[in-house]
């Protein structure tokens with residue numbers, strides 16, 4: 372490596388995960404299948420946004436204000452995993468994305484909470500997100516033939532984005548191997564109860580350049596950022 | 612229709628009947644006794660509760676009004692949700708998301724209140740989707756810039772509060788109680804909208820222009836939110852007598868104008884009405900003529916977004932059908948499994 376760029380602060384990937392997933396969940400507003408889920412998905416989105424803001428604020432000395440971090444970085448500077456940037460798809464797709472991510476984020480936060488600039492309630496929030504995703508995975512996997520089919524398809528599609536979650540993030544003292552095993556056990560348990568099958572495909576892309584944690588994203592991510600950043604960038608220096 | 616169960620509380624003696632039969636089966640004497648008890652309760656500002664006897668027309672008026680209100684909450688999520696993805700700061704993004712979420716919550720409270728009158732959410736949603744029940748016409752206008760989010764909070768939530776605060780004293784208990792919770796949150800929304808506009812008017816020239824443009828577009832539709840003038844309002848007189856409504860459309864509209872004029876001044880924004888002037892004699896602000904032709908056209912379905920709003924609602928509902936079916940199927944399987952378990956446990960434990 373010849374790059375002289377300063378190292379990525381360890382908590383930046385976590386903040387980016389939270390912001391981008393929050394943004395995606397915000398896209399459900401006005402489109403949810405039942406009114407109760409309008410409330411629940413917004414709740415999760417708000418929790419994640421709060422976490423992102425806390426993590427960004429902790430980086431103010433290095434990277435600037437929370438809004439500079441969110442709105443003024445280019446795509447390649449974002450360190451979120453590719454899983455969270457994946458489009459919402461149908462409700463099953465969103466729920467499986469939630470299951471995969473919350474089963475990762477909850478134990479990660481639980482391990483890191485003493486050293487992260489996050490309120491203690493962040494761990495409780497992620498436990499609630501995980502419960503919400505598990506309950507819905509059970510309903511959808513077990514419910515009807517259609518819901519089962521949609522959920523299994525979502526599992527198969529999103530599976531390839533789950534390996535990246537356990538790439539070590541430099542600067543975070545975590546036993547990534549142990550975290551990965553815990554994740555697999557948790558997901559398998561839910562799959563068993565929901566009648567879902569663990570896919571056989573690979574859990575990461577074959578591209579040696581890497582993935583989200585290296586600033587390499589999928590095509591939909593550029594459009595997400597274009598929408599998210601457009602207004603802020605149209606008025607340089609303005610206060611909102 | 613839910614069956615009649617008892618006369619308004621505290622008036623059982625007057626009616627002299629407990630566990631009365633359904634409304635249709637009541638003899639005329641009993642009906643008039645129930646009616647008298649109902650009238651007394653309303654006159655005494657007592658609350659009518661779900662199990663109390665009430666006239667059919669009172670019930671249907673309430674269902675119509677609560678349904679329209681509930682529909683307005685959930686359709687009203689759309690114009691603002693339109694800006695969640697583009698909110699220009701993380702703080703504003705959080706405020707906006709929370710606001711849209713509140714509106715969903717308001718929808719839940721209100722559909723719940725309608726359920727106490729024997730009308731299910733499903734039934735009301737079907738009517739909304741079929742175009743057989745209305746929602747507030749204000750949501751048939753588009754949100755074209757970020758400042759529209761502020762204008763909606765300040766003016767639309769502001770007008771809603773002016774309309775709704777008196778409903779906290781509405782004669783029907785569940786509706787009145789829902790309104791207490793809702794009004795508390797609406798007043799947050801109103802302040803947040805005002806504060807959003809204030810940030811714009813104190814900002815750059817472009818931000819100030821954005822704020823003025825939004826207020827220019829939202830002012831008149833906000834005044835129309837109070838409904839047609841009193842002499843043309845079809846349901847007003849009876850609703851006032853029943854204490855479902857407490858003030859006339861024109862009274863509330865005037866109250867709203869009087870509140871907004873000084874606030875606009877504080878914001879440094881101009882309300883788009885050249886006839887706006889203080890009337891010393893009346894002690895109120897005079898304002899110009901409202902374009903009721905536009906009001907009627909939007910009500911008829913010809914507003915800029917009528918089709919779009921209803922279409923998105925229908926699509927969300929249709930796309931969600933398989934999810935609701937799955938949840939119901941899972942719940943049914945669960946309870947079947949539970950009773951099977953119970954049965955086999957009982958069988959095993961038998962000697």
Ligand SMILES: [Fe+2]
Pocket residue numbers: 684713714717793797
């Ligand atoms: Fe509301």
Ligand SMILES: [Fe+2]
Pocket residue numbers: 714768796797800
């Ligand atoms: Fe509101």
